[in-house]
Every structure is written in C-alpha cells, then in structure tokens.
Amino acid sequence: MDTMMSLRLFCTVSELKSFTAAADRLGISPAMASKHVMQLENRLGTRLLNRTSRHVSLTETGCLYFNQAKQLLEGLDEVEAAIGNATVAPCGILKLSAPVCAASICFVSRLAEYNRRYPDVCLDVDLSGRMVNLVDEGFDLALRATSPDRLDLGLVARPLADIEFHLMASPEYLERAGRPRGVADLNGHALLRFSGVNLSDIMALKGANGQYKVTFRTVMLSENKTILQLAALRGMGLVFLPKWMTEQDIAAGRLETVLPDAIRFSNTLYAVYPSRKYLSAKVRTFIDFMTTSLQGLG
Template sequence: MDSLVSMRVFCLVAELKSFATAAQRLRISPAMASKHVMQLEKRLGTRLLNRTSRRVSLSESGALYFEQARQMLDSLDEVEAAVSNATVVPHGTLRLTAPVWMANTIFAGVLADYQARYPDVRLDVDLSGRLVNLVEEGFDLALRATGTPDEALIARPITRVPFYMVATRAYLDRAGPPTKPADLAGQAMLHYALYPGESVSFTGEHGTETVKLNPVLRSGNETLLHMAALQGMGLAFLPKWLVAADIAAGRLEHVMPGQVIFEGKLFAVYPSRKYLSAKVRTFIDFVAADRRMR
C-alpha cells in the first residue's frame, strides 16, 4: 500500500474528522480509507486517530504527525506544480489566529469572499485574543497588529490600522466635551490591558502632549471595551474597523479626530517561507488586496 497515499488519506480524515466524508472526497470506500490509516498506524507503531461510533479525533501522536505530514504534502504539491507549470488549488483547513477586534463585519465579509473563491479551503479562526505559539499549536497563520513583529517569524505587512478614541455623546456631555488633549486629563478610560501605562500621547499641530486618564475598566478583550463605550462608561481607544459603523450611525463620536494617537500595522505572520502552502499564500494575498482592509 502506497505510504504517500495513506498519508494523504490520514490528513484528510483528520481535517474532516470523518472517514466517510474523507472517503467520499477521495472517491474510495470508507473501508479503504480506514485500511490506509490502519496501515499507517501499523508502520509507525502508534495510534494516530481515536475512533468512536460518533467521532474521530487525533491522538497526541496523531496531532504531531498530522502537522508535519500536512506541511510535507503541501510542500510536495508546490514542488510538483512548479515543475509541471500547473497551479495548485488551495485546499484543506486554514488555521488562523487574529485579534479579538477582528470579529467585525468588514473582516467577516473578507472571509466570506475568500471562501467563495476557494471553496476547498475550510477556515478555522481563533479570536481568543491570546498570543499563540504558531508552531507548537499548529496554526498556519496569524494576523497581528503590532509595531514590532516577532523576529523569529516571517512577517508581511498587510495594511495600516488606525485607532480612534471614541465615546458616546452622553458621556462627553457629562464629562465635558474636550477641545484639546489637556481636557482629557483624569477622564474615565476604558483601558486595554495589553497597552502599557495609563498615559496617552497625542500628536497634533502643536506637537506631542501626554495626558493621564483614569482607568475605570481594564480588559484585554476589545469587544467588552467596545460595548462599555456604547454604554457611556467612558473613553475607549479602539481600531477604526470596530467603531466605524458606530461613528457613522451616531452611536459613538470620534474624540478630537484631528489628533493622531496611534496607527499600527497589521502583519501576516507565519513560521517559515519553506512551507508556505497555497492556502496560506492565497489568503495573505487576498486580504492584502481587499480594499475594505485599507
């Protein structure tokens, strides 16, 4: 039995979590798919998949083998396509991690359009907000808004990310509408926990001025800060994509829009150029080219 074929069968079963569905995709019987995996397990001397009557899941050894095998197969597909001047059709599961605030209609639209163009790619998106280890946790790609990407990883800039200071009209009327940075000193701040310090620097036509605010709520979850801002709890410093619709609808106001506070960059981060599969490459190119992300 061809070991390479068995490896492809195993990877597809692992991705789809089903022998029957994988067999249908490969146009073989479920029994043959099971035979391929059993042969692979026998050759490796370890169980790769845990099987019950209702579900299939990776064992600890299977998870390790799956990540290495998937990278190898993706790389092989790329090499064969280059030699034969063919185009590799993106396929499989793209595991992606991104900031919490990317749970917005703009990014959801980008995901929908990408999947419509590449229907053989399944998207597994983690928006937990934690800084994951791409290699150890088996992620293909991370989208990260930062000024200093990890030097141990490959980072491609995608777009600029403006951050706005926003608040409701009710809050601004209560606290006093600011006309200059000094007016913000001591005001209620909905503070992002990963942002160092409680002072904010404003750069405008008269130079840079730093003011200290009063953090009445601290959280590492931008969605909570966004909702608290909508409740009139205080000032929040949030990405434009998350608050643009609220500003347009009048639910939030952009506080002193002439004062530039911070504009970060969104990077596509991945472990190595060596195993840049078609699904990763096309996703990065698709996001970078989409006008909604600018």
C-alpha cells in the same frame, strides 16, 4: 500500501473528523481508509486517532504528526505544480488566528469575498486573542497588529496594512463628562484601556501645539477589544479602537471620534507564518488577497 496515500488519508480524516467523509473525498472505501491509518499507526508504533462509533479525534501524538504531515503534503503539491507549470487550486482548511477586533462587519466582508473567490477553502478562525504557537498548534498563519519588535523570531512576517486607532466615546459619556476641545482637556477622563500593550494611565499624546502628558482614569482593563467597545457604547468612558471595528457605530451616532485631527496612533497588521520555502495555495492566496483588500482600511 502507498505511504503518501496513507498520509493524505490520515490528514483528510483529521480535518473532516470522519473516515467515511475522507474516504468519499479520496474515492476509496471506508474500510480501505481505516486500513491506511492503521498502517501508519503500526509503522509508527503509536495511536494517531481516537475512534468511537460517532467521533474521530486526534491523539496528542496524532496532533503533532498531523501538523508536520500537512505541511509536507502541501509543500509537495506546490513543488509538483511548479515543476509541471500548473496551478494548485486552493482547498482544504485554512487555520487562522486573528485579533478579536476581526469580529466586525468590515473584516468579515473581506472573508466573504475571499470565500466567493476560493469556495473550496474552509476558514477555521481563532479569535481567542491569545498568542498562539503556530507550529505546535497547527495554525497556517496569524494576523497580528503589532510592532516589528514584538513579532516571534523564526517566523515570516509580511505587512498587510496600517491600522489606525482613534479615541472614541459615546455621546452619552461626552455629554456627561464634557467634550474635550484639546488634548490637555483629556486629563481625568475615564479610560477603557486595552491591556495587551504596554500603556498606563499616563500617556504622551501629540496635540496641535506639541506633545502633552495626559493622565487618564482607567475604569476597565481587558485584552478583549470587543468588551471595551461594548463598555464604550454604554457610556463608561473613552477608548482607543481601530476605526474599521467601529464604523457602523460611528455612522449610526452610537460612538463619536474624539479629537480626530489631534490624536491617533497606528500599528501594522502582519500576516505571520512559519518559514517555509513553498507556501500552500490556500495560504498564499489568502495573504495576497488580504494585502490588496485591506489597503486603506484605516
């Protein structure tokens, strides 16, 4: 049997979780599809897929093999396209890790536009907020808002946009606790603090007349920005959030930006991916699209 065909068949079955669907996509019979995978398993001396009458899933070994085989096939497609001066159409599953704050209308509208341009790409988006291992877990790329020194060594990091964070609160909270007129007025205010960065209750904030040391009163800690946003909407305290995550709440008056001309900080949003000479068409087009689409996001 053709080994490359067996690899393609195995990867397609793994993505679609179905021998029948994979066989249909590649134009062969389900029985032949099963033979291709069995040939791989016999050659490797290990089971790659768990099969039941209704379900197909990767074994632990199969998961490792799939991640490597997928990269190999995508790289081969790109090399062949380069030699033949052809363009590979983006297709398949794009496994993406993104910050929790990506679950917003503003960001999803970008995903929708990418989908309209490249309808054959299925977006598999992880918003768990954890730092995934791109290679071991089979992710194509991750979007990470951070500083360069916090990025993993051995990975390629391409800057996409600068994301500004603003201090926000609900009108209810500000009416109850008082609207700060200057940075010094922030002392003692309740803070909903993101625990994913090295910040404490005491922060050095730059005001109109220099830098101030402000002592907040933390009332909630979380690595999930969404729960911090919801807590702010319920009047629990001040919170630092990206404006693109909260633009609808701001427009509707549910949140207000506090001291917008005096307090703000930013992180760069990077597209992070394993170092590979040839990027698959789906990864390359997604990064290029986001680089343009996210400019001026704020």
